[in-house]
Amino acid sequence: MKVLAFAASNSKSSINKQLATYAANLVDNSEVEVLDINDYEMPIFSEDREKELGQPEQAKAFFKKLGEADAIIISFAEHNGSYTAAYKNLFDWTSRIDMKVFQNKPMLMLATSPGPGGASSVLAAASGSAPYFAADVKASLSVPSFFDNFDVEQGKLTNSELVDKLTTAISLL
Template identity: 75%
Template sequence: MKLLAFAASSSRQSINKQLATYAASLVAAGQEGVVVEVLDINDYEMPIFSQDREAELGQPEQAQRFFAKIAEADAIIISFAEHNGSYTAAYKNLFDWTSRIDMKVFQNTPMVMLATSPGPGGANTVLTAATTSAPYFAADVKASLSIPSFFDNFDMQNQQLTNPELLDKLQSAVATLAQ
């Protein structure tokens, strides 16, 4: 299984990237033959999407590469950062450009959608938006989970969840990718 994991965040110290990477490691530990690729959406930075820019640039190579990465994956784990109750500008721009290649951005790939934040809301607002809109973009969402109060529930040194209840929920969520 080729598992693609990434954070919908451009932060170099992204807690969502840490969560996505950790979740992917749980899949790899629980199943033989799992190859994990962790993407950094900074590698796909493009001008802000507009119809004018699309007419001028066509479909940028970065969006084409991102779309191809999704096509190559057998499963996807995305962890969403929340900016003002919504997607980060970096992710939304990448998504907008990619959706112009094909509205079926996720190509019916099984996925787990996650979100976390330092606060008690756990970026649940953006996670709800992502899971609600997912079917319109051919996402086969198997499970979703918000992790509240990241720094209270995640051991930064050992890169793992410390809250047993949240760990159980995360393990159950990622186990859906093996089915």
């Protein structure tokens, strides 16, 4: 199984990338590819830019990566209760290639933040809208208080209840 994982964040020290990477590596007998959405940076989407530029190569490459995966794991950072601008822009450009952005792939949607909310607002929005974009969301999980529940040095969750929930979620892929 080829698992594609990424954080919906352009932070170079993204805690969501750490979580997505950790989760992807828990999938048994899998080949894991971790993307950095910074590699897909494009001008801010608008209809005018689309007319001018067409479909940028970065959006085409991202769409192709999603299509080549057998399963997708995304961990969402939350900016003011919503998607990061970097992810939203990448998603908007990619959706213009094909509204079925996620190409019916089984998905695990995660989110985390340093605070107790665990980016649950953006996770709820992402999980709720994903089926409209051909996502087969198998599970979602918010990890609150990242630094209290994740050992950055060892790169793993330390909260046994969250580990159990994540393991159950991964088994659905």
